[in-house]
Amino acid sequence: MSYNLSRYDFAAIEEKWRTRWLTAKTWKVEAEPGRKKYYVLEMFPYPSGRIHMGHVRNYTIGDVVARYRRMKGDNVIHPMGWDAFGLPAENAAIKNDTHPAKWTFENIDYMRGQLQRLGLSYDWDRELATCKADYYRWEQLFFLKMYAKGLAYRKKTTVNWCEPCQTVLANEQVINGACWRCDTLVTPREMQGWFLKITDYAEELLAGCDKLSGWPEKVLTMQRNWIGKSLGAEIEFPVEGRSDRLTIFTTRPDTIFGATFMSLAPEHPLVAQLSRGTEQETAVAEFVKRTAARRRLKTGEEPEKEGVFTGGYCLNPFTGARLPIYAANFVLMEYGTGAVMAVPAHDQRDFEFAGLYRLPVIPVIQPEGMELTAETMTQAHEGPGILINSGDFSGLGWEEAKVAITRQAEEQGFGRARTTYRLRDWGISRQRYWGTPIPIIHCEKCGIQPVPETDLPVELPTDVKIDKSGKSPLHTLENFIRTTCPACGGPARRETDTFDTFMESSWYFARYACPDFHNGPLRRDQVDYWLPVDQYIGGVEHAILHLLYSRFFTRVLRDLGYLGVDEPFTNLLTQGMVIKDGSKMSKSKGNVVDPSDLIARFGADTVRLFSLFAAPPERDLEWNDQGVEGAFRFLSRIQRFVGDNLELLSRADDHLPAGLGEADRVLHRKTHQTIRKVSRDLEGDFHFNTAISAVMELTNILFALTGPESKETPQPPLVRRAVEAILTLLFPMVPHLAAELWEATGHDRDLDAMPWPEYDPEAAKDDEITVVIQVKGKVRGRLQVAPGTAEDELRQLALADDKVKGFIGGAPVRKVIVVPDKLVNIVI
């Protein structure tokens, strides 16, 4: 023995097993058609330098699942890699005068070591880094395929610009008006950029939510809200003095008779056209200029409503009423048609706007038991009611009126039912260097030309110097930019934007199935075997961003024939944050706990155990140094027990002795009850905290029964079985110590190769249980009876109890409720 079993020498134990496992490639897997697979995946990290407690928690949870499923006999794939493109590398490059690639790869090497120290059971042969050309080249291929299908396109729009990051952000990446990464308020900017048509999949992404029964309801709600489906109608209003019509979208066609004006987004093309040459022209131009600057600025604050008359009118196709057309700052160009029919009586925004500009209010929906009049209304009535003032439709309920009015608009050719989504197309251009180059060539003669597939990858040049301006060096790197047009062969320029790094994380889970495949992005037989991910684990902060993009990508790749599933992740576990002193660990708060320090002091097993024990995974975990010591104490206790009883444990007979004493039975029963409890906890909700509690209880009983105070000591085979249960049940959580003690107690097969223990329902049965006696719902006594004792007998026993009699005090017993094996409640 190379170490001393008389104390818990975690450093030696962990090093021994880490080396053994890594050398033997214990966790390497291959597809085995016909054998049940299980794919456990944790969200891969950005190689920022060091792992933090959030990673430790995330990856430990995943590792327990992986090890548990292996013991259950599944063919488990458990890969790890690096989300290696991103802005921090460029910032670090500036700060440390290094290159993003160097910085990134050094971080990867360091962090890989940290993960290995935690004893995480990854198949390292599948490791990938998204910044390598053999990964991102396939992403460029996907982009070209999407471009060919019209799923990728370029347009000029107002985008969210983040000044410190010197780049554009997608809508999903703007949180309360600020950049998701650096928290600076974004500013609007007109720019050309590439977009992916995620909106083409809006309906499918929404419908798919209903089938994701393995996802937290909270995440699904967020996704549904983000997609934001609205059913309504599109209606065309003739514009006075013009041949074209003004098309609006409304979810309330039932209120059309109450429309008193129109509101247009300031950028709506009609705004400028209508005002041209009228006395409103200057006022409108001034208004548009002023509001445009604040457009799409999602600052969180709701600006005051404001508008201006355009000088034009249109006609209500139902009533012929002449409606003034306004430009209004609260109408969004990118939602619906950028134009709204204003019904002040039944829309709060229109009501406020009408008040501001003294526009008429016409109630057309009468709520039950109340009469609305324009004069008395103090706010819009947005609820249900019966139609009034609505011509032939008066008298209809609002819901049927929606249908009837839409139908009539359709029949008469000026409207139709329409569904609108809040979801916008995904802007994927980033004005950054450290990312995947967008494989596009701009030719003055031929316009936009995709890079031919045979020319892929477009490699990110590495011979660049990152300067302090924060601007991407690609934009000025002539030997990268200068190229020839694939269509005409003439001189042309490369696209200098790179992909949003969420592109890389949208399909990495599929690439793990075949990380070394060179003939294409995905090897179909491998992908078909391993996908979808059975259990995905990560932080809830990706509830929309990464998870929505991945669901989108999966469908696109399916439609391109690269894979055969609709949804990437069958089950999702969103783990809570690790907090300390009540708030998230952060450098600025000075409450950061470094995992490596802890591993050095207590060992990886202790760190793993505590992060599993302190809270159920979906909840926030309050870090507590003394709690870590408690976890360490528990492991030391187990190690000490095995060390002290090594001889007894090693030579104990494998067979149950014929005659079991009281102590034998107690230990035997508890052993099987513990196996049952832990199995259920790992199988169901991943409530590792209660699983660990159960093993602690078993350990406590083991100590109590074998300690000096104990009247009767269990026989060695039973002690051995209890210890075996403790080690196997704990193995997924504290693998090094469990494997070590397993080996030390004379097992020749490694614990890795052992199956998960089965419990014997007979052995787990209690031979005596406590039945509570209540009088009027209050506990007044207890009965010790055999399980399954008949109701009658329980009733007799309860009524005969002296103490209970005292509480009844001769009063007539009105009713006796007996719940077998639980309680007897006497009602007087």
Place this chain on the structure above:
RNA sequence: GCCCGGAUGGCGGAACUGGUAGACGCAAGGGACUUAAAAUCCCUCGGCCGUAAGGCUGUGCGAGUUCGAUUCUCGCUCCGGGCACCA
């Protein structure tokens, strides 16, 4: 404002499907061992009354259903998260 969660001892958290509230751990207090400390072991540990036996009370607040509610229903309060002029 709207939509989701959540609230249990000094702390983290348990409690099956409505049936003994507080498992397990941490902290605290007392004790044993020790020259001493560490480590370890034992005891106590929601609150109030009581020497004790025991009693009363208690799961954010207020009602309700029930023989019985941490659990179900309704109405609040506070905390956390998401969305926020989406027509």
